[in-house]
Amino acid sequence: MRHRVIDVNDVVVRFAGDSGDGMQLTGSLFANTSAIYGNELSTFPDYPAEIRAPHDTVSGVSGFQVHIGNSDVNTPGDYCDLLVVMNPAALMANARWCKRNAMIIADADAFTEAAIRRAGFKTDDPFTELKVDDRTLIVVPITTLTEESLKETGMDIKSVHKCKNMFTLGMACFIYDRPLDYTLNYIEGKFGTKHPEMVAPNQKVLRDGYNYAANLQMVADTYHIAPANLKKGLYRNITGNQATAWGLMAAAEKSGLQLFCGSYPITPATAILEELAIYKSLGVKTMQCEDEISGICTAIGASYAGSLAVTTTSGPGLSLKSEALGLAVMTELPLVVVDVQRAGPSTGIPTKTEQTDLDQALYGRNGECPLPVIAAHSPAHCFDAAFNAAKIALEHMTPVLLLSEGFLGNGSEPWLIPSMSEYPEIKPPFAKALPADGKFKPFERDPETLVPRWALPGQKGFEHRVGGLEKNHDGVLSSDPANHQLMVEERAAKVQKIADFIPELRVDGPESGDLLVVGWGGTLGHILSAVNELRAEGRTVSQAHFDYIFPVPRNTGEVFGRFGKILVCELNCGQFANYLRTLFPQADIIKCNKVQGQPFLVSELKDAITEAL
Amino acid sequence: MATLSFKDFKSDQEVRWCPGCGDHAVLAALQRALPKVSQALNYEKERYVVVSGIGCSSRLPYYMDTYGFHSIHGRATAVATGIKVANPWLTVWQACGDGDALAIGGNHFIHAIRRNVDINIVLFNNQIYGLTKGQYSPTSKFGAITKTSPYGTVEPPFNPGSLVLGAKGTFFARSLDVTLPLTEEIMTAAALHDGCSVMEMLTNCVIFNDGAHKSISDPSFREDRTIVLRHGEKMIFGKNHDKGLVLNGMGLRVVTLGEGGFTEEDVLVHDAHCRNAGIHMMLADMKQPDFPVALGVIRDVKEATYDDGVRDQVKEVTAKSPIRCMDDLLRSGSTWEIK
Numbered sequence: 001m002r003h004r005v006i007d008v009n010d011v012v013v014r015f016a017g018d019s020g021d022g023m024q025l026t027g028s029l030f031a032n033t034s035a036i037y038g039n040e041l042s043t044f045p046d047y048p049a050e051i052r053a054p055h056d057t058v059s060g061v062s063g064f065q066v067h068i069g070n071s072d073v074n075t076p077g078d079y080c081d082l083l084v085v086m087n088p089a090a091l092m093a094n095a096r097w098c099k100r101n102a103m104i105i106a107d108a109d110a111f112t113e114a115a116i117r118r119a120g121f122k123t124d125d126p127f128t129e130l131k132v133d134d135r136t137l138i139v140v141p142i143t144t145l146t147e148e149s150l151k152e153t154g155m156d157i158k159s160v161h162k163c164k165n166m167f168t169l170g171m172a173c174f175i176y177d178r179p180l181d182y183t184l185n186y187i188e189g190k191f192g193t194k195h196p197e198m199v200a201p202n203q204k205v206l207r208d209g210y211n212y213a214a215n216l217q218m219v220a221d222t223y224h225i226a227p228a229n230l231k232k233g234l235y236r237n238i239t240g241n242q243a244t245a246w247g248l249m250a251a252a253e254k255s256g257l258q259l260f261c262g263s264y265p266i267t268p269a270t271a272i273l274e275e276l277a278i279y280k281s282l283g284v285k286t287m288q289c290e291d292e293i294s295g296i297c298t299a300i301g302a303s304y305a306g307s308l309a310v311t312t313t314s315g316p317g318l319s320l321k322s323e324a325l326g327l328a329v330m331t332e333l334p335l336v337v338v339d340v341q342r343a344g345p346s347t348g349i350p351t352k353t354e355q356t357d358l359d360q361a362l363y364g365r366n367g368e369c370p371l372p373v374i375a376a377h378s379p380a381h382c383f384d385a386a387f388n389a390a391k392i393a394l395e396h397m398t399p400v401l402l403l404s405e406g407f408l409g410n411g412s413e414p415w416l417i418p419s420m421s422e423y424p425e426i427k428p429p430f431a432k433a434l435p436a437d438g439k440f441k442p443f444e445r446d447p448e449t450l451v452p453r454w455a456l457p458g459q460k461g462f463e464h465r466v467g468g469l470e471k472n473h474d475g476v477l478s479s480d481p482a483n484h485q486l487m488v489e490e491r492a493a494k495v496q497k498i499a500d501f502i503p504e505l506r507v508d509g510p511e512s513g514d515l516l517v518v519g520w521g522g523t524l525g526h527i528l529s530a531v532n533e534l535r536a537e538g539r540t541v542s543q544a545h546f547d548y549i550f551p552v553p554r555n556t557g558e559v560f561g562r563f564g565k566i567l568v569c570e571l572n573c574g575q576f577a578n579y580l581r582t583l584f585p586q587a588d589i590i591k592c593n594k595v596q597g598q599p600f601l602v603s604e605l606k607d608a609i610t611e612a613l
Numbered sequence: 614m615a616t617l618s619f620k621d622f623k624s625d626q627e628v629r630w631c632p633g634c635g636d637h638a639v640l641a642a643l644q645r646a647l648p649k650v651s652q653a654l655n656y657e658k659e660r661y662v663v664v665s666g667i668g669c670s671s672r673l674p675y676y677m678d679t680y681g682f683h684s685i686h687g688r689a690t691a692v693a694t695g696i697k698v699a700n701p702w703l704t705v706w707q708a709c710g711d712g713d714a715l716a717i718g719g720n721h722f723i724h725a726i727r728r729n730v731d732i733n734i735v736l737f738n739n740q741i742y743g744l745t746k747g748q749y750s751p752t753s754k755f756g757a758i759t760k761t762s763p764y765g766t767v768e769p770p771f772n773p774g775s776l777v778l779g780a781k782g783t784f785f786a787r788s789l790d791v792t793l794p795l796t797e798e799i800m801t802a803a804a805l806h807d808g809c810s811v812m813e814m815l816t817n818c819v820i821f822n823d824g825a826h827k828s829i830s831d832p833s834f835r836e837d838r839t840i841v842l843r844h845g846e847k848m849i850f851g852k853n854h855d856k857g858l859v860l861n862g863m864g865l866r867v868v869t870l871g872e873g874g875f876t877e878e879d880v881l882v883h884d885a886h887c888r889n890a891g892i893h894m895m896l897a898d899m900k901q902p903d904f905p906v907a908l909g910v911i912r913d914v915k916e917a918t919y920d921d922g923v924r925d926q927v928k929e930v931t932a933k934s935p936i937r938c939m940d941d942l943l944r945s946g947s948t949w950e951i952k
């Protein structure tokens with residue numbers, strides 16, 4: 001059968017099944033092979049908090065969305081062109097994400113009467129019930145076909161069923177004209193060393209799935225997504241959490257310090273600790289502590305002893321670390337605190353993404369307790385954001401809060417591998433010479449930057465005491481009213497002066513106009529897509545994104561002054577907008593907010609921007 | 614290296630504890646013990662870091678002319694752990710109180726002991742919250758009348774010794790504020806111990822819990838109500854050296870030598886290095902009026918330390934790994950080239 005091959009700019013594929021169906025792996029394989037093929041891409045794992053929720057229930061559905069294209073792929077995509085569902089529950093949970101002309105591949109074997117009931121359908125026809133019966137439905141017995149494919153191997157039925165995701169991957173590869181070589185090699189690389197026995201069966205099922213789709217009457221057309229015009233060089237895929245870990249390690253290398261991470265497992269930040277724990281060969285010391293408080297306190301101790309100290313967490317963990325953050329501010333020790341934000345308050349929805357910890361990051365401590373807050377805007381950008389957070393912490397002697405998001409931490413994208421020669425040296429202000437009186441003064445400041453010097457235990461003659469009690473410049477306890485005010489003001493001014501060391505705010509589009517669309521953190525991709533689509537439709541829109549939240553770039557007020565309105569888009573109830581209103585009361589700041597544990601849809605942003613224009 | 618004296622460890626800060634507070638004596642003992650430790654181990658002064666939490670006793674780092682870190686309530690153990698793991702070359706001492714280490718900081722305390730981090734913890738136990746002016750603590754006696762227990766507490770106290778041994782502690786010793794030479798002796802032993810050393814100091818709070826330990830510390834009967842344990846020596850005590858501890862079934866028993874057929878032969882010999890903590894636990898648990906309170910080094914056992922483990926693992930993995938720098942790492946694993 002000859003298929004028509006249609007060239008398209010981009011497609012969105014969503015794989016969904018039970019938590020045990022291997023959908024995260026299937027999605028990653030599809031993404032990786034597309035990356036190697038040369039496409040731009042963005043991924044979005046959408047998985048439940050339960051490790052193995054009851055079989056065939058909606059709460060146990062795990063999804064992985066991949067957006068591939070030949071240019072301008074900024075987001076994982078709002079709606080999908082192909083939805084793969086391994087059971088009725090996956091259809092129930094994901095049908096609403098299908099485009100009008102989408103294709104749905106379903107495993108017919110899984111659509112038993114019992115499974116249909118367990119998924120919560122009221123009728124026997126899930127497709128009609130969800131009103132997706134007008135899409136291209138490819139309901140085929142994937143489980144039976146996989147069993148058939150592997151019947152000669154003598155594998156047990158459980159292992160055979162673990163390969164059925166490869167059958168669907170093979171089908172998807174045929175439909176989107178993915179050369180199988182990439183996927184076959186990838187399977188070899190993935191299973192080769194640890195599970196060599198799994199290579200051949202997975203490759204066979206993949207090929208059989210591919211060929212099955214090729215022979216299917218229902219697959220009339222296939223689609224080709226040409227490689228993107230990417231910058232030349234060596235690439236790798238990287239998740240935000242991995243990039244965060246690597247950025248911190250890069251900062252340790254550039255500062256010549258040992259990296260110490262004290263942490264406690266918490267979704268969705270745990271992967272940073274896991275990643276750091278691997279790289280002992282780069283001198284990384286990790287400590288899985290007894291609790292979040294110990295995570296930050298061991299890091300503060302390590303910082304005092306001269307390490308690049310880090311603690312990683314998510315919102316509830318940050319709450320527990322608040323008091324110790326104040327101690328780090330008071331002792332003026334370098335520290336990086338990474339908060340991979342998730343839906344709150346309290347335990348909230350741990351596996352879903354949000355930007356609701358901004359207020360906590362800015363204000364969540366007792367006393368006058370300012371510390372720099374910076375944010376990562378894409379999975380790969382987590383590398384630079386973590387590097388910059390560490391550089392600021394070490395050179396300005398302050399704890400720094402780095403805000404990431406579940407969406408960024410778990411998401412991945414291809415990354416043009418940098419060379420470490422492109423990154424600056426990091427130079428902590430080590431105390432080198434004692435003053436004339438022979439006494440080290442731990443809070444005497446550099447007159448330019450207001451940064452105190454760093455003397456490390458073990459350094460002869462620099463013995464001194466630090467702690468949570470207020471002190472004077474000499475490091476002597478003081479409850480003198482004027483000294484307290486002076487020290488409070490100096491600590492704040494030290495942080496404010498960091499604005500002189502960070503890049504200015506850059507406007508994308510016209511430098512002045514009626515509307516500036518503003519965001520921070522992981523919303524950048526969606527905002528860019530929305531703005532680009534509106535521009536393609538003939539609208540004039542300017543856009544600016546904040547990587548540095550506190551202090552804000554020096555030119556922020558001046559930029560805001562050039563626009564009639566500032567539309568702040570964020571995944572919370574308006575925390576950044578409120579903050580900007582306080583800083584720039586003269587600016588007309590309006591809000592676009594969403595708090596559903598999900599990223600923005602590009603369409604939602606387009607609507608909000610259009611309304612504001 | 615120049616010989617250090619106790620004056621080298623005295624800072625220029627005015628000591629602000631109440632006159633008569635037991636903490637003064639513990640500070641003096643530490644300032645006297647560290648020169649000896651320095652001599653024995655060839656340690657320079659800059660090698661010492663003294664860490665504390667919050668409470669009266671936690672002011673101690675300000676009075677020591679060493680590196681010092683006065684942290685936050687309960688967290689001294691975690692800060693001390695971070696310092697030691699980051700730089701195992703440093704000698705880390707920790708001062709903390711019964712409320713600080715056993716209530717708000719209980720979690721860090723037991724886990725540092727379980728991990729056997731090589732830090733020296735001086736636990737000041739005055740059985741009261743002093744700095745907040747007189748509330749009961751986790752070591753206050755059952756029924757203690759304090760500002761927050763006007764009708765007496767209805768909760769039993771922790772015995773720090775059994776807590777330490779229960780958490781697999783490798784070193785536990787006890788002393789009284791009034792027995793300064795013994796305090797100095799156990800501090801020196803703690804410094805020589807590789808691993809987490811806990812020293813319980815039974816201290817008096819003259820203002821809010823005066824006489825907390827008087828029933829054992831008063832010189833007129835101290836020798837009859839306490840026993841100083843020393844490794845390899847018979848467990849004999851009493852003003853007249855006529856009382857001893859013997860095994861009695863599964864427990865201990867106090868006997869008078871020469872009575873009931875008991876002689877010195879029957880008395881237990883203290884073995885602080887015995888890995889089995891059974892007898893150490895019974896010794897740590899002894900209390901008046903049936904038993905003398907055990908002082909001295911009750912347990913001192915050698916086990917691998919956490920900080921050495923972390924450091925050695927870094928060395929081992931580094932020796933094997935081909936990834937030596939970030940550029941190696943960035944280019945490792947699955948990559949592809951766009952030409």
